[in-house]
Amino acid sequence: MSSGDHVALGLLAMGECLRTQQPPKFKMAIKCVLSCFKQQMSTQLLAHCHLVYGKMLYFHTDQIDEAKENLLKSYKMMTTLGDVFKEARLQAFCIICEIYIINGAGPQIASQLKNEMAAAKSIPSIYNKLIFYLAEIFTLEGNAEDALKILEVGIQNNPSETLIIYYKLTKNLVNMRIKGLICDPEEMAVVSQTIQALPQHLPHALNLRLFAMGSQLAFWLSRGQAKTARQFLKIMQMDCQTNANAPMPEDFLWGEMDALTILTCVFTVVHCAETCLLEKAIKYYGVATNHIKGLALKYSTKPYEAGVIRCLDRMRLVLEEVLAQMHIISCQPKAAITNMRSMLDISSRHLQLAEEYYPMVHLLMANYCVYFEENADYADKHFAIALKKIKDRSLNTMAHLQAALFYLSHCKQADYYSIADRVAQRSWENMAPSVVAMGHILHIYHTYLFKKHNEFRSHVVACLEVSKREDLFRSHSIVFQMFSTCFHGNPQNVLSGIGTLQWTKKLFDHSLLLWTYMHIAEIMKKGTAPTNVSEEETLKNIRISASALRDSKVEAANDPAHKALINWLDDDPSCFLQKES
Known part of the structure; x- marks a missing residue:
């Protein structure tokens, strides 16, 4: 062993000591390992140093590209060193697979992954990892058939009851993500019993x-x-x-x-x-x-699995997206802008998140513009981007339905018919209940405009059924209101107008509430008002809701972020992320 090897081994030992001490000193540990490359080392030790350095960068920094470069060097060197380095080579390859998957480049490594699975059969822990990686790559490609096949291979070749449960649950997840199917309830019952045991x-x-x-x-x-x-x-x-x-x-x-x-x-x-x-x-x-903030801080001072922070980012994105939707509906534009700014800030850190969430922000912005921006062209532009870039089939269908409703309500017949095939009933009738309800709402409006009364009523009944079955309160209220408004001449529909009011009061939706009260006021003019709602109360609530809507538009127009928000039409959100001083 050369003197360079002795020095490198000492530096590696020092680096590991610094990495595992409490509290760990990651920067110093990485510097120790980096110093190894200044030594004249044997090929075997050089390959090992690249592996250790790549792992440290991957697990304890955000320098994922440099980590990938060192791990690939280690992997290529170890492939020439025979079976003695097989396990170390496969360890490097596992992390390389994770990096490719994280970067959305899984298919580029799939062929090599299949080759290495044969070599990994003698090392069960690595073999099972590779199966899960390959299944994840197939799933991200939307290839459910191959994903389920490879997971079944894992089930058939595994003696571990615990891992078999993981494989079965992962198969269930693949079915949900790609096919939109929940697995057989009987199989899930068996899995649950096994877990309880x-x-x-x-x-x-x-x-x-x-x-x-x-x-x-x-x-x-x-x-x-x-x-x-x-x-x-x-x-x-x-x-x-x-x-x-x-x-x-x-x-x-x-x-x-x-x-x-x-x-x-x-x-x-x-x-x-x-x-x-x-x-x-x-x-x-x-x-x-x-x-999330506490856990992110915690993982900045201790070893963590790659992807933990990214996982936290994903959960934060879901939170911001949901709150943005609720703030738009409840006429709180500043709060909605804050949520959307957070979404762009978080997703701009990672290419994969940006590709997934930028289009979602455009869809939110389109709805924001519908509520708070007088110029309908802005909503039109954001809808166009969202329709083009949202990849998830269910979300893309929902976006098309929302855009179609916008086109109809703004008399954009040409735009509506340009996407008519995408919003036809056959395109959404077997999708999620929330999408189905939205599809019926669109067709209720469309059939009313074109005086197709029989179709109108059938869509109303179908939408009420799906909304009631799954507690889709807002859809339920909207349909009640549309039905009551369209057939307000019939005294029997007075009750449905009042029923709508009871639902709508719970929704924080001033536009829907204003619509409902105005409809009740119309009914009162005809002398068919119910005894439990006074004219004074109705007029008062019309003023309150109208004022809330008017004030929210003024608030949005006076917000410095509003202009940047509605004009963000490219992939660079930097202008919108510039917070006002």
Whole structure:
């Protein structure tokens, strides 16, 4: 062994000591490893140094490109060093796969990943990792068939009951993400029984239970099925409370209570949004964001798995998106701008997040402009960008439905018919209940404009059914109001107008509330007013709602961020992120 090798080994040992001490000194540890490259080392040790340096950069810094470069050097060198370095080579390759997946370049590594799976069969821990990586790549490509096949290979070749459960839950997740299907209830019941039979003191027992519940909860909420999701949410909330003080091993990060608390709060906020509980949503938004800040600070001072901060960013993005929607509906433009600015700020840090969330911000901006901007061209431009760039099929369909409603209400017939195929009933009738409800609302309006009364009534009935089934309160109120307004000449529809009022009062939606009160005022003029609503109260509430809408538009126009917001039409959000002094 050369003197350079001796010095390098000493530096590596010093770096590891600094990395693992409490508190860890990551910068000094990285400098120690970096100093190794100044020495004349053997090929074997040089490959090992590149591996250690790449791992340190990956796990303890945001220098992911330099980490990838060093890991690739290590991997290529180790491929020439024979089976002695097989496990180290595969360890390097695992992290390389993660980096490619994080950067949205998984398909570029898929072929090599398949080749290395054969070599990894003798090392089960790495072999299973590679299966999950390949399944993730297929899933991100939308290739459910190959993703499910490779996960089935993992099930067939695995003696570990715990890993088999992970594989089955991951198959369930693939079905949800790509096919929009929940797995067989009988199979999920068997999986749940197996999880319950595990020794409950083991960290992965809680993790598996929450993985099973959380994946189903995310599925139901993503479809707008708040009523179905409620039972899973209550169980998850109880688990978080029960295990709040449960000890967790230092080296086991899954199932950590801070992270689970954040996830549960995110689910709660989404559920509150779908059931129109603004105050409760704001409360849990505050709890979640405080925990996110605390956890991010914690992981800046201790070793963490790659992607933890990015995972926190994703949860924060969901929170900001949901609150932005609620603030737009409740006529709070400044709060909505703050939420959208946060979304752009967070997503601008990562290319993959930017590609996913910039289009969502454009969709939010389109709806923002509908509410607060007199010039309809701005909403039109943001809708156009959102329709072009949103990749998720369900979200893209929802965006088309919203845009179509905007085109109809602004007499943009040519624009409406340019996307008519995308909003035809066959394109959304088998989608999530929230999308189906929106589709019916669009067609209720369209059939009313063109005096297709039979179709109008059938869409009203269908929308009321799906809205009532899943507690889609806002859709329910809108449809009631549309029906009452369109057929206000019939005294029997007075009650539906009043019924709409009771629903609408809970929604924080001033535009819908104003519409409802104005309709009731019209009914009163015809002398068919119910006894439980006075004319004085109705007129007072019309003034309050009209004032709130008018004031919100003035507030938006006077906000320095408003102009930057509506003019952001490219992929550079820097002008919008410039906060006013």
